[in-house]
Amino acid sequence: MINRTSQTEIDSYLFKGKAILVFGARQVGKTSLIKNTVSNQSFLWLNGDEPDTQLLLENITTDRLKALIGDHKILVIDEAQMIHNIGLLIKRMVDNYPEIQVIASGSSAFELADKTKESMVGRKQELQLFPLSYGEMVKHSNFIEETRLVPHRLVFGYYPEVVTNVGKEEKILNDLVEGFLYKDILNLEGIKKSTTLQRLVQMLAYRIGSEISYNSLANDLGINRLTVEKYIDILEKNFIVFSLNAFSKNQDNELKKGRKVYFWDNGLRNRIIKNFNPIELRDDIGALWENFIISERKKKLSYQNQFKDTYFWRNTQQAEIDYLEVKNTEIEAFEIKYNPNQKVLFTKSFTQKYHPKTAQVIHKENFWDYLI
DSSP: OOOOTHHHHHHHHTTSSSEEEEEOOTTSSHHHHHHHHHTTSOEEEEETTSHHHHHHHHTOOHHHHHHHHTTOSEEEEETGGGSTTHHHHHHHHHHHOTTSEEEEEESOHHHHHHHHTTTTTTSEEEEEOOSOOHHHHHHHSOHHHHHHTHHHHHHHOOOHHHHHSTTOHHHHHHHHIIIIIIIIHHHHHTOOOHHHHHHHHHHHHHTTTSBOOHHHHHHHHTSOHHHHHHHHHHHHHTTSEEEEEEOOSSOTTBOOSOEEEEESOHHHHHHHTTOOOOGGGOSOHHHHHHHHHHHHHHHHHHHTTOOOEEEEEEBTTOOEEEEEEEETTEEEEEEEOSOTTSOOOOOHHHHHHHOOSEEEEEOTTTTHHHHO
16 A cells, blocks of 8 residues: 555544545545545545435435534545535534534545635635655665666656556556546546547647647637637646746746646656657657656645745847746745756746746656655
């Protein structure tokens, strides 16, 4: 079993009088994490994917739910976003039976967060789970073994089932994409133009590390800009992609409205473009490396509760910084290059203006210093 960084955090939330909400894409290990948490406790497990569970909980009274729970100390509702009025149900449980620990998981941040936002203020602890991380795998095996496997991870990613089923990576990733990425999201969000969403996802996958234009994407897809924005927002809230906005302090020569989109998992991205070639046979190693480093860095920030905003920077003269982390007035700047021998100069138009706390280059011979 691969121990998750979040295990200690979720264990610390138990029986503190608040519901625990666990967010994350399907198949990243939410169910396993929760099972490990409750394994030595008395619990009732309900699956929100099941129609009879949805019907049972849709209009259930608090007293009837308490009778259903019986003497169990923990109520788990998996895929809770599928339950109508789930926020109100959890609120009633926390208010009326604080001694019972409620744990709810969701694979759609929009659905579960939206359904619990108003009713759960002050009554919840939230935790986000990602695919496995480089740091978690170093702890599971060892530094040398996992670092040797990084070229493999760049291609196949870190979904738990992919990592633990060597030789079956392509099939598992295909099932993930065809299953939860397309079917589940289409059904959950009520998207009717499935081919449009698939084409958009492919465009984003080919453009990792590059700025995107909503207008350009809309023109290429033959849809309006607002639909593109809506679809990308859905992909973000279902933990498929995340975005970096351009950093600017309103200088005339800086890009102010730019955006880049990255994937939370390299393997998912490579399945979408249907390219599982090893890195030595690819012409997109720079983009793969950038996606890997930034997604791994953001996992680390989340798990360590480092609340930093993340950006990229570019000015109108095309000078660029790949990745920034900003907290209060402190700025950390990073250039991300696979080749350690590639010469990198941080542009003075940035460093003299913003005086970053650090300006570092992350490459294949030092990346571990930034991800563990």
